[in-house]
Each structure stands twice: as C-alpha cells, then as structure tokens.
Amino acid sequence: MAETTLETPVETHRPRRIKWGAIGDHTVLILGALLMMIPPLLALTTASHDAVTIHREGLQLTLGDNLGKNFHAAMFEKGGFTQTVDGTLMLMNSFILGIGFAVGKIIISMMAAYAIVYFRLRFATLAFWVIFTTLLLPLEVRILPSYEAIQKLGLTNTYTGLIVPLIASATGTFFFRQFFMSVPEELAEAARIDGAGPWKFFVDILVPLSRTMIAAIFIIMFVFGWNQYLWPTLITTDESFFTLVRGIKQIVLSYTDSQIPEHGQALALAIVAMIPPVAIVVFFQNWFVKGLTESDK
Amino acid sequence: MKRAGFDTIWLPVALLMPQLLIIAIFFYWPAGWALQSSFYLQDPFGFGSTFVGGENYTSLLGNDQYKRVAVFTILYSVLVTFFSLAIALLLAIKADKVIRGAKTYRTLLMWVYAIAPPVAGFLGILFFDQSTGPLTKFFQMFGWDFKLGVDYNATATAMVIVAVWKQIPVNFIFFLSGLQSIPRSVREAAMIDNRSATGRFWQVTFPLLAPTAFFLLIINITYALFDTFGVIDALMKGEPGNNPMTLVYKVYLDGFRGNDLGGSSAQSVILMVLVLILTVFQFRLMERRIHYT
Known part of the structure; x- marks a missing residue:
C-alpha cells in the first residue's frame, strides 16, 4: 500500500501482525502437496537416467540425459515375454x-x-x-x-x-x-x-x-x-x-x-x-x- | 417416476433391454453360479464335481491361513481408512480456510486420484527398494531391517502406506465439498458463540460434516477391501509366499492359481454377504446425507 500522500493516518492502524495461523495452514498444505507430488515427480526424474545408475543408486533427484531415450524405448521397442507388444x-x-x-x-x-x-x-x-x-x-x-x-x-x-x-x-x-x-x-x-x-x-x-x-x-x-x-x-x-x-x-x-x-x-x-x-x-x-x-x- | 410420464410400452422396454441383458449375463448368472458352486467340490483334474453342502464354508472357517488373511484384511482396512481419512480431513480443513492459492492447493492435492493402484504400487517398489529405497533407509534409521516382500510386517507397512497415499485425494475432495456446503450464516453464528477454533470445529463443523464422514467411512472400507488389489499385487511382486494379502486377493489366488473352485466360490459368497451389509449401511446413510446437502 503506497499511500504516502497522507501525512497522518485517518484511523489508527494496529501494527500489521504476522498471522501465525495462516502460516501454519499454508505449511500443512504445502507439506500435503509435497507428499502427493514427490513420488510421481521422482518417477519422472528417475526415468531420465540410464539403467546402471538406477540399478545402483535407486531414485534420482536430478534430471539425467536419458529421458528421450527411455521414453522412445518404452513406446516403440517391442517388449514383453513374446517381444510383440510395445x-x-x-x-x-x-x-x-x-x-x-x-x-x-x-x-x-x-x-x-x-x-x-x-x-x-x-x-x-x-x-x-x-x-x-x-x-x-x-x-x-x-x-x-x-x-x-x-x-x-x-x-x-x-x-x-x-x-x-x-x-x-x-x-x-x-x-x-x-x-x-x-x-x-x-x-x-x-x-x-x-x-x-x-x-x-x-x-x-x-x-x-x-x-x-x-x-x-x-x-x-x-x-x-x-x-x-x-x-x-x-x-x-x-x-x-x-x-x-x-x-x-x-x-x-x-x-x-x-x-x-x-x-x-x-x-x-x-x-x-x-x-x-x-x-x-x-x-x-x-x-x-x-x-x-x-x-x- | 414422473407424474407426466409417457404411456408407450415398446420404447421403454427397448431402452431397458441392453442394461438388463448385460446385467443378466454378466451379473446374475455369475453370482448365481458362485453361490451354487460354493456347495460343490470340484475335482482338481476337471472330472466333474460333487455336492458337499456347507463343507467348503466350514473348512474355510477352520483354516488357519484363511483366518490369518481375514485378520490382516480387518487390520488393513482399519489402518488405511483411519489414516487416509485423518490426513485428508486435516488437509481439507486447511484448504477450506486459506484464501490465497486455494485452487492450486486443491489441484495439487487431488490429482493423484487418477493414478492407477498398480502404478502406485510400482512407485512403492522403488521407494521401498531393499538397497536404494529412501523409505527403506528411513526405517533402517530406527533400527528396523526393512525387507519388502520378505518380512511380513515390512510388506504390510508398505501396503498400508501406498494405499493411504492413493486414497487421500478422494477423501480430500469429499471433505472439502462437505465443508464448503456449510452455510456462511452457520459459520458466522458459530464465530460469535465460540471464540476457540478447536471448540468451533468439534461443536459445529464436525457434526455438520458427520454425514460426509460416515459416507466416506463406507467408501474407504470398500476401497481397502477391493480396490487395493493392484497395490497388493504390485508390492508382493507376484510372489505370494509368506506375504500379507487381503480376502479379495485370496479369492483370486485360490480360484486362479490354486484351481480350488469350490473354496474360492465360498470365499466369494462370504465377501458378498460382507458387501451386502456394508451397502445396506451406505444406503441408509445416503438417505440421511441428503438432508444436509
């Protein structure tokens, strides 16, 4: 609020307090959102790594450079037991x-x-x-x-x-x-x-x-x-x-x-x-x- | 039925026919057949069957493994229902309160609804991986040698966690819409009467939310009983062995892998009775729920 033209405030404002309640609400909601978001997001970042890395280190937090390759292989390479389905x-x-x-x-x-x-x-x-x-x-x-x-x-x-x-x-x-x-x-x-x-x-x-x-x-x-x-x-x-x-x-x-x-x-x-x-x-x-x-x- | 109904006969019959036909073939016939074959003992090599009366049932009730599965199913349903309802209720209350970013939070908290249970189970496998899983490491910090698929309790814990995670969005959506349907005037009156937020919640909001909560209770028990099949199947990685399983999984296992038709049918019938009881509850609650909305 850039109301600097008024020299004296018309009404007496109480100093703006930090709303702890609202902060608490947002913290809970953000934690909840993270709980729901993290597993699928980690799946995405992990899918961008090569097989050896995932096998050795498990889930990955960063994006690797195999995303396109893995998706391409998953979508177009024949797999399954009979090698006929992609x-x-x-x-x-x-x-x-x-x-x-x-x-x-x-x-x-x-x-x-x-x-x-x-x-x-x-x-x-x-x-x-x-x-x-x-x-x-x-x-x-x-x-x-x-x-x-x-x-x-x-x-x-x-x-x-x-x-x-x-x-x-x-x-x-x-x-x-x-x-x-x-x-x-x-x-x-x-x-x-x-x-x-x-x-x-x-x-x-x-x-x-x-x-x-x-x-x-x-x-x-x-x-x-x-x-x-x-x-x-x-x-x-x-x-x-x-x-x-x-x-x-x-x-x-x-x-x-x-x-x-x-x-x-x-x-x-x-x-x-x-x-x-x-x-x-x-x-x-x-x-x-x-x-x-x-x-x- | 509407008062101003039409009088034609052939049209409504034709309109009802497809649904009735599908239900007759794919519902009444199989259900009746299950009831019938639950009283017979099938020859394991497919040479006919003999009538054994209630023997399939009595042998089930005397079977320790079946009892163990039944106990696990009850425990599992209670835990999944409790935690997913509690977490969702907390999130819904907060999402109902905040003004900024309310819509974003709603989206972020509900989209997991669309993920298939076996896919969630597959993600679970990676999180509980024996050597690299972050949650495995978390439990190891407390001195628990967490072995998914080997240790009964570890597998059960993983099944509960994944099933709860998958169920939070549905409960969240219902709780939030229940909270938002509480009239503003009621809230304002409560504000005047009761200054403490906790007091307001337990004395005003919670009773108004109770119909939704009861309804969700049934939905969640049904979910834990039936819809978690994919989660359980994925987490035991196709090897039942010593792993925990629910009653529905056992119906599948005995019927399709064990070829025990009579036993599996008897289990189906027991489940049918269970669902019947749940549904009667649900219908009665639904009628009550309409009063509030």
Missing part, C-alpha cells in the same frame, strides 16, 4: 478400454434411467431393483464366476469381453436417475403438448440438458476404465490386448529379469500410463469434482 499398442488399448467403457456405460445407463423415470411401466419398480442390486456386488467379489461366464461365451481376449462386463453395474444408471428426477415436470408436459413423442423428447431435450452431467460422468468413468487392473489381467492373456495398467507388471517383470533391470523404461511406461487420466482430471477439474461428489461413487 508402449504405443498398450496406449491404444488403454484408450479403447477407457473410452469404450465410458461411452458404453453412459449410453446404456442414460437409456435405462430414462425408461425408469419417464414411463408409466408396471414393471419399472422391478427393473429398478433388478438393476440396483448390482450396486451391491463389485466385480472383484464375483471375479471367478464372471471369468467363467466370459470363457463359456468365448470372449476372452476380445474388447467385448474386456469392456462389457465392467458395464454391468448400476453406478451410471443411478446417477442419471437422480438427475432426471430433478428435471422439472413441466418440461415433459410441455413437450407432450407441443406434440413431441417420447423419443424426440429424449434426444432433443433431455440429452442436451444433461450435457454437464454427461461430461462429469465421462471423466469419472474414463479414469475408472483406464485404471482397471484385475479384470484385464484375467481376460487378456494375449499381449496384443494388454492395456498399460495391465501390462505394467509383466513389463516390469520382464525388464527386471535381465541382468540390469531396465527400470528407466519401466518408469517411462508408468508415466505414460499416468498422463491421460491425470490430464483429464486436472483440466476438467470442476466437472470431475461434480461427477465424483454427485455420483456418490
């Missing part, structure tokens, strides 16, 4: 799983939620309960029988087998049901008076109205799909279907089997696996927080 292929599979899962889930659950909320159906309540019971049992609990089912259907090592069973839960349907319930009654009434049929109302009014909700749930579901580990581990044994998250252990193991483990390349791969979901969460933060806190899971 990072680019796994990256593509991760995108197929993440986007396929999110889009599939949104379409299917929006349709179901619309049917449940907007139609006078005798079995609507029954359908509601049949669908919402699935919230009770996560895939991890029924993993073995689900695997058997996929195997009987001949869907192992297919994208269908990878994606569709993950959609078999009601999280999305529940979320859209809540939202549709909050849409004013008059909207459907008005649409009906104007002569719009139920399909037209859904496509032309309700879907555009749900844009923000769709964006929010897309982010949550994309991250969820991208980060799947157990299910892809069981369903994909063929390395050409490996996603980054599923493949990382195999790749790490095959790297560490060699004399000097290629931890630099493995870390580069881990960083590639982190970037897309982290980017989408950070850039679309407000939608993400909305989706997370309103979908209740």
